Amino acid sequence: MARPKHKLSSAELKAKAPGKYSDGGGLWFHKRPDGGAQWFLRYTLFGRRHEMGLGSFPAVSLKAARQAAEKWQAVVRVGKDAIKERGRQSREAQRNLNILADIAKDAFESRKAELKGDGKAGRWFSPLELHVLPKLGKMPVSQIDQRDIRDTLAPIWHTKADTARKAMNRLSICMRHAAALGLDVDLQATEKAKALLGKQRHKVTNIPAMPWKDVPAFYQSLDGGTTAELALRLLILTAVRSYPLRYLHLDQIDGDIWTIPAEAMKGRKGATSDFRVPLSKEAQSVIAEATPFARDGFLFPGVRKGVISDMTMSKLMERRGMVERPHGFRSSFRDWVAEATNTPHDIAETALGHVVGGAVERSYRRTDFLEQRKTLMDRWARQQLAKADQKIVQL
Known part of the structure; x- marks a missing residue:
């Protein structure tokens, strides 16, 4: 016979005496003698019992704790260790928090040898530095999408067409560089942004030359x-x-x-x-x-x-x-x-x-x-x- 779930109620949690209380389904509530309390998930995998913290009460409500317990029990049911899987996901999320400014600098450093004078004149980096990084530099590169890029370059897309084109090109290189580092980025974001911005309205002007x-x-x-x-x-x-x-x-x-x-x-x-x-x-x-x-x-x-x-x-x-x-x-x-x-x-x-x-x-x-x-x-x-x-x- 299946064990009943949801044994606890929100109203009684604060009044509980120190001890450990099961809510069912592997979810436990631990009330400490000092009055603090936290949630943990108890599960068994490959014959070994594990306890996984799910956060403190009341910061994590009973409803939120139940949802978290169900999420990680689903992971266990497919044969994965919930604690290790959470750690893996956390590391991946942390890796994807690399901000664009850092990625851009790393991309520039890796390409210096290809650039005239090792890029010392700054012409490769300046379109990013002047027109992209002030708005997107602090954003995690994994969160940048075509709308962010469109809103950033729209003010100069037609008025400074060549500069905007260079900025878009450099940004595309940065996105590819981020992907090469293993970050989860949208490699099509710049192309999608171009579609949103539309065709540039400008005429190519040649440098004035003497006959x-x-x-x-x-x-x-x-x-x-x-x-x-x-x-x-x-x-x-x-x-x-x-x-x-x-x-x-x-x-x-x-x-x-x-x-x-x-x-x-x-x-x-x-x-x-x-x-x-x-x-x-x-x-x-x-x-x-x-x-x-x-x-x-x-x-x-x-x-x-x-x-x-x-x-x-x-x-x-x-x-x-x-x-x-x-x-x-x-x-x-x-x-x-x-x-x-x-x-x-x-x-x-x-x-x-x-x-x-x-x-x-x-x-x-x-x-x-x-x-x-x-x-x-x-x-x-x-x-x-x-x-x-x-x-x-x-x-």
Whole structure:
């Protein structure tokens, strides 16, 4: 005959004398001599008796204690130890309390080696730091869903579309990183958030670039010998990006070749080798002129420490009332190559440091077209030194 359940009533619990009282179904009420009381579940598994605490009375009511007892008895009925199972669930819940801010920092640290300059410039982390972590940083990553992400990025989704896209991308990486750590996260949360936010209303705007026919006059006007002017001249002559130029170290130069370390090159995903830049006679002359100002081996040092900032050259152009930006000279160079030379596409793209072709094609083609690019960069340098009234010769 089954033992009757629910022997106790809420009204009598406070008046109970010290002792242990069964409510049935394995649930017990223990009244201590000091007046305190607690619940515990008594169960037998594999021939051994166990007692599992279920909380103090009256913080845990009789009804709540009965519900807890039934929950854990169900676990025992399938052959599991209720105490061990509760511990496992508690550890899992604790693990899932990892907040997004900590996950984001860990994800950033694990990816530093993949980022330009080990991510020291902060550009990878800043979209998260500025637009995501202030609102979601303290939330357990396992509790973040698409609505949280939508509400966080909605204010900039259309007004700062590119920044919002980067923030969403970084957040997706953080969610995948959390999953790799064994946390219970929704890997589709960012995609769902995009669906809720809708298609971005923005137009891609290119960085203003100077027409290639106007570059020589500007180049020749950079005659003050300042660090910013010398840096701009070398930027124009080599058609490289600002970062590797600003961090140009004298030990990277060997004669008429400047070797940029692979980690300093952007836009070369899939390429692991350094990038060789041929230096024209004019480029070598600029380097020689700048060398006396070098500090700690860096050709273009900053005023106080480090190297010149990303804005140094831009500010020089702004002060002259120009809307064009230094990065635009890469476009100027590329337009000149297309319009005034018969340079093959692969050589032109390689001159800009772009990876050309798929992985299989690159595995068979090992050349970086250095000799052809030397000729091309010599022609580009002569273009900058041409007089204003000199006829442009098709090359």
